[in-house]
Amino acid sequence: MMKLQISNERDRKESQNRERRRQCELERRSRIFNARNRKIGVDLPFLERQVAEKRAEREEQDRRNLAFAQQMIKDSNLAVVLEARENEERRRINAEIDAYRQQYQRPEDRREFDLNNPDVLKMQLPPRATDDAPVGMSSAQKFEGEDLNYEERRKIMAAQKNAWLEQQVQERKAAEEERKKAEAAYMMAIKARDARAGELDQMERECRYRLGQANLRYNEALAAEKKQLDQITKEQEEADNTAEMYNNLTSDMLTENPDVAKSALGKNRAIGFMYKGMNQEELKKFYAAQKDQMAAAKAKREAEEKMEAEWQALAKSIQNEVARQDIQDKRKRREIARQLMEENQLLALQQKEKEKYYRDVVNNNVPTDDYYSQFNTTTR
Known part of the structure; x- marks a missing residue:
């Protein structure tokens, strides 16, 4: 009759x-067997704080770059304005020079x-007796090179030249003064x-x-802050290690108490992680079972060795048979090659004959020259 055990609250x-x-x-095993976390550790809040600091630093750098770019744009606009003013001043000076030339330096x-x-x-005067007296076109009284009013004209020309x-x-x-004023204004703008x-830059x-x-x-x-946190962590770890050592020293695991391994589920059942070993009766049963296993393993090994020897003998006989067949095949091939060589020699002799x-x-x-000379001897 089968007995059923009913589980209770215990x-x-x-x-x-x-x-x-x-x-x-399982958690402790995953924590201990992870070499990286065990040796280095992961400080997630510190990493998050570092990411936030990096992000703030990047934003601050972007803000500074934007401010520098805006200031550079302002400087560029100022330089463009100054350059436009300089070009306008040059155009004004050139216009004044062109106007002066049109007014005072006409051809x-x-x-x-x-x-x-x-x-x-x-504009030449007609032929005349004097420079002011008009004469006819055919009078032949005015010639090239004549200049009766030379002295008066020379005086007028000298006065005009002066x-x-x-x-x-x-x-x-005046132009030099204007140029100096323009250069001074340009230099002041450059200095500014x-x-x-x-x-x-400062x-x-x-x-x-x-x-x-x-x-x-x-x-x-x-x-x-990091140094302080490391010191606190080190002190906490030392305290935890001391508590763990004390708990291990006072636990049933190191005191070798066999009663702690007994299970409440039955007298023949034991708690695995608190089990301390077998008694003398259990050791005798274990050694007897071990001897039986050794005898069975020896018999199995002898049977396997016997089967291996039989397989080796079979493989050797097969190898010998294959070698004998190979020798016979070689002999047949040599005989066929000899016959083929004799047939080829016979065919060669027949070909020569x-x-x-x-x-x-x-x-x-074989045709001679007389045979060829009879052709092309007539017109037909």
């Missing part, structure tokens, strides 16, 4: 305790204009731009210095 608690201990053992006011005047023939020189000197002085660039250096100092102070604070027959009997009528 059995359920024991099962729950075993499951809880099994889970704890007809040049000293040699009388040599290049296209209307010189229209007036022109004085006017050119005054105009050149350089001063502004120097101020911006401000940038000061900002970088302050930022470096702030980073240094922040890193020092982080290092101090046939060639000799064709050469001596069939092909002995």
